[in-house]
Amino acid sequence: MPIEIKDEEHAIKLSEVAIECRVKKLEKEKIAKIKLRTKKYLFTYKVPLDKLNEVLSKLKCSKVVEV
Secondary structure, three states: OOEEEOOHHHHHHHHHHOOEEEEEEEOOOOEEEEEEEOOOOEEEEEEEHHHHHHHHHHOOOOOEEEO
């Protein structure tokens, strides 16, 4: 089961140790899910589509994949 994160700052800190970051856009719900895969857990963070580019620019993942 993935762990949902509610805080943007926590998601940015987790992105430093994440192996991969996946972005899934849900157009009908007008949100995007950012999935942060670490060695042990999968974390998810939901963000509105209009703030997605701003959040992606702050992430420090070595590999960002759009699904």
